[in-house]
Amino acid sequence: xxxxxxxxxxxxxxxxxxxxxxxxxxxxxxxxxxxxxxxxxxxxxxxxxxxxxxxxxxxxxxxxxxxxxxxxxxxxxxxxxxxxxxxxxxxxxxxxxxxxxxxxxxxxxxxxxxxxxxxxxxxxxxxxxxxxxxxxxxxxxxxxxxxxxxxxxxxxxxxxxxxxxxxxxxxxxxxxxxxxxxxxxxxxxxxxxxxxxxxxxxxxxxxxxxxxxxxxxxxxxxxxxxxxxxxxxxxxxxxxxxxxxxxxxxxxxxxxxxxxxxxxxxxxxxxxxxxxxxxxxxxxxxxxxxxxxxxxxxxxxxxxxxxxxxxxxxxxxxxxxxxxxxxxxxxxxxxxxxxxxxxxxxxxxxxxxxxxxxxxxxxxxxxxxxxxxxxxxxxxxxxxxxxxxxxxxxxxxxxxxx
Amino acid sequence: xxxxxxxxxxxxxxxxxxxxxxxxxxxxxxxxxxxxxxxxxxxxxxxxxxxxxxxxxxxxxxxxxxxxxxxxxxxxxx
Numbered sequence: 001x002x003x004x005x006x007x008x009x010x011x012x013x014x015x016x017x018x019x020x021x022x023x024x025x026x027x028x029x030x031x032x033x034x035x036x037x038x039x040x041x042x043x044x045x046x047x048x049x050x051x052x053x054x055x056x057x058x059x060x061x062x063x064x065x066x067x068x069x070x071x072x073x074x075x076x077x078x079x080x081x082x083x084x085x086x087x088x089x090x091x092x093x094x095x096x097x098x099x100x101x102x103x104x105x106x107x108x109x110x111x112x113x114x115x116x117x118x119x120x121x122x123x124x125x126x127x128x129x130x131x132x133x134x135x136x137x138x139x140x141x142x143x144x145x146x147x148x149x150x151x152x153x154x155x156x157x158x159x160x161x162x163x164x165x166x167x168x169x170x171x172x173x174x175x176x177x178x179x180x181x182x183x184x185x186x187x188x189x190x191x192x193x194x195x196x197x198x199x200x201x202x203x204x205x206x207x208x209x210x211x212x213x214x215x216x217x218x219x220x221x222x223x224x225x226x227x228x229x230x231x232x233x234x235x236x237x238x239x240x241x242x243x244x245x246x247x248x249x250x251x252x253x254x255x256x257x258x259x260x261x262x263x264x265x266x267x268x269x270x271x272x273x274x275x276x277x278x279x280x281x282x283x284x285x286x287x288x289x290x291x292x293x294x295x296x297x298x299x300x301x302x303x304x305x306x307x308x309x310x311x312x313x314x315x316x317x318x319x320x321x322x323x324x325x326x327x328x329x330x331x332x333x334x335x336x337x338x339x340x341x342x343x344x345x346x347x348x349x350x351x352x353x354x355x356x357x358x359x360x361x362x363x364x365x366x367x368x369x370x371x372x373x374x375x376x377x378x379x380x381x382x383x384x385x386x387x388x389x390x391x392x393x394x395x396x397x398x399x400x401x402x
Numbered sequence: 403x404x405x406x407x408x409x410x411x412x413x414x415x416x417x418x419x420x421x422x423x424x425x426x427x428x429x430x431x432x433x434x435x436x437x438x439x440x441x442x443x444x445x446x447x448x449x450x451x452x453x454x455x456x457x458x459x460x461x462x463x464x465x466x467x468x469x470x471x472x473x474x475x476x477x478x479x480x
Binding site (some may be wrong): 302303308317321 | 418440441443446458459460
């Protein structure tokens with residue numbers, strides 16, 4: 001069989017369309033054929049992980065068995081006891097494969113861990129989320145079949161959006177009513193078309209046509225203060241546009257495919273560049289990732305610190321939360337200086353934004369706020385976001401150190 | 403004090419916004435009135451004053467997005 005990466009070429013979409021037609025007919029007639037659905041999922045998983053990617057496929061199988069056994073074990077334990085140390089241990093074990101995959105290239109540049117496969121980062125979010133909800137008593141028993149369907153749901157396996165177990169289960173076990181499903185199909189068609197424009201036209205224009213040109217220009221004009229040049233400025237904006245259109249395009253495909261299957265995978269982007277500050281930006285950019293960090297890291301940490309009265313200083317607690325969240329997000333992207341700096345950049349920015357918002361609230365009678373200050377805020381936020389993406393791109397590493 | 407008043411008091415305290423009393427269907431998250439930090443404080447206050455347990459997992463923004471919805475959820479959990 002050929003190897004087909006998700007949403008990467010016309011063949012993939014042709015096979016996808018053909019495979020989904022029976023499902024559409026079934027759902028329109030009030031039937032959900034789980035066996036057929038599973039066969040389709042298997043087919044696409046094989047297409048992603050066959051040929052020269054077969055070692056990744058084996059790593060995926062091993063990973064899912066490991067996480068499944070771990071969550072199963074923890075669920076059985078949690079039905080009787082609730083020890084914090086055991087919970088911590090379960091979380092540490094759950095992230096261990098990902099940690100190893102991130103550390104191997106760091107310790108041994110140029111090599112990749114045999115445990116790695118496309119999508120391991122995203123599956124780790126799902127596993128850890130399940131363990132935390134089991135601890136809270138929100139997930140009460142381990143359902144191996146649903147666990148597998150949730151983890152291996154093929155439309156989102158490679159790069160999200162990150163769904164949540166209980167939400168997924170609800171959709172997976174029901175048949176949407178006809179009107180609602182027709183509505184989903186309409187949205188899916190719209191998403192597919194917009195996705196094509198985003199990923200294959202705009203993403204291609206910025207990423208494949210323009211990016212090498214500005215990169216070349218920036219490399220050729222090194223020598224000034226911090227090697228800053230018009231080429232570098234160009235790179236910053238072109239890369240930011242590429243990042244958005246490529247990833248938002250992919251996310252639209254993943255959401256559209258889910259909708260066709262009657263699963264309402266949450267959206268990932270909601271006009272991020274119209275944000276008036278960085279807090280709003282993170283509610284609109286890579287939403288399922290930032291909401292995951294908000295709900296499973298930030299809120300839990302803040303809850304813990306306040307409940308145990310570690311400090312009474314609310315500002316300090318919030319700031320500790322931000323630092324933890326964004327540093328973790330940086331490390332999650334990979335162990336390089338620029339991902340960590342990117343995380344720190346956002347943490348500091350959001351802390352300063354809170355300072356400003358508190359000041360604004362206190363002096364709201366003296367601060368001008370109108371349509372124009374709003375545009376100014378959008379403009380400033382957009383440019384600062386692009387600067388952070390320049391750090392994220394790793395291009396500065398090439399520019400300064402190679 | 404009843405649930406309605408307690409919830410409204412907690413929200414008004416946390417947000418410094420007394421208008422909440424007049425607009426019980428105000429979208430708290432969309433309008434930026436309540437952020438994650440204030441949300442956690444609210445959950446802890448509810449725990450302390452009304453004696454209900456709300457683990458973070460059970461906090462679904464959709465179901466808790468307005469003062470009226472919060473009151474409904476609290477009554478369910480009591």
